[in-house]
Amino acid sequence: MTQANADMEACAEMIRHGSLSFHAASKLLPADVRNPALALYAFCRLADDAVDLQQEKAAAVLQLQERLTLVYEGRPRNEAPDRAFAAVVESFQMPRALPEALLEGLAWDAMGRRYETLSDVFSYSARVASAVGAMMSVLMGVRDRDALARACDLGVAMQLTNIARDVGEDALEHRLYLPTDWLSDAGLEPEAFFANPMPTKAIRQMTRRLVMQANRLYYRSEPGIAALPLKCRPGIYAARLIYAGIGSEVAEAGYDSITSRAHTSKVQKVGWLMQAGLRSALSCVSPQAATLYAEPLPEVAFLVDAAAEQKQTWSRADSLMDALTALAANDRARKQALLTDRARPT
Incomplete structure (x- = not known):
């Protein structure tokens, strides 16, 4: 077996255990798209897990930025997802702005960012989901702006479904x-919700x-x-139907994603x-x-621009660096607060 194989x-194998929905949908993709798509999703899965599973989240995101830089320099780390993704980047001239957007979203996650409005949630979804949709379009040879805009719609819809399904699970992790303005309108404080997450009428609404919004x-x-x-x-189509099916299961449970978590059967x-x-x-x-x-959502327009330009070096490094700088500052403040608490007399 060759190294590439x-x-x-x-x-x-990573996708088989880490993303059942995508693994099922990928079976319907042609081999010349399925294989690079598996490499793409494996790198995205690796990135997501690196942030979720590490205590030092700021360091984890910075390490991911270094790994991405090595990928684009053609010197990937000696690990299967890095090597496979580097081959995808070279073969398909993947604009760097797309995976950078994903890392920006992960940086937002690592700093525990909250989102005031639905538009802010769309902006987050653009980075962690629509960026992947735009990269998938590139793998399929699609650079048409209208088709890219619809791929980004699908990404936002999938992420909204994930959020709706995981309200209770996320609350347990604070x-x-x-959108925090929705909570404010309902007279709810986030910390009070975390202390006692319940499927109240307001939360279910x-x-x-x-x-x-996802269905739209x-x-x-x-x-x-x-x-x-x-x-x-x-x-x-399979990915669209499977994720929309998860949303239907959430609806079937009366929009209670706290006492139960929607899942779909084989x-x-x-x-x-x-x-x-x-x-x-x-x-x-x-017909x-x-x-x-339709015009792209304003929150995803930068992804459409990046994918349509067909320039591998098209980058949003400044935006990513802003997120990483904020993350580092957030991490320093957290550590200082811990030191201050420990220094207080008991």
Whole structure:
């Protein structure tokens, strides 16, 4: 087995255990897209886990920035996801701004950033999800701005679904992705919610609003799927249907994502995979929907620009550096607060 094949096997194994929904949808992608997509998702999974599982989150994000720099210099670390992603970057001329956007979103996570408005949540979703959608479009050879805008719609929709599903799980970790102005309108303080997370009517209404926003974007994304190469459509339709199905399960539970966590069964996934194949076939004879040409969400426009420019060196290093600087300052303040607490007489 060649090194490249061994690296791809390792990436596939990471996805098999780390992202069941994408693993299921990827089976419908053609091999020339599926393999680089697995490499892409493995690197994204590695990045996500590096921040989630480390105590020193600022250091973890800075190390990821160094790894990304080595990837773009053609000198990846001697690890399967790095080598595989470096091959993808070289083969597809992946604009650096796209993975940098993902790292910026992870930096926001690491500093425990909260989001005041729905637009702020969209901005976060653009970085941690739509950036991946834009990179997937590049892997499929799609650089058309309208199709890229719809791919970014799909990414935001998927992230909103994740947030709606994980309200309770996030609260236990003192993470909050619901817009804080929604909580203020309901007379709720984040810290009080963390102390006693309950599926109150207000919280369930907020969860419902997220699911409704996600559904709106799922529908708006579909003309973009029909604009992809035919061989790629089943896999992306499958991802859209599986994630929307998670939102349906949240709705079925009365938008209570605190006492239960929505999940989908293997039987449901098989049904959505079959439906994805049917929708792909129908997309060949259906007229193109006018919503394909809708303007991109303002929060994702920079991703559309980066992917459409077809310049590998197109970068947003200043924006990423701002996030990393804020993260480092946040980390120093946290450590100083810990030292101050320890120094106080008991």
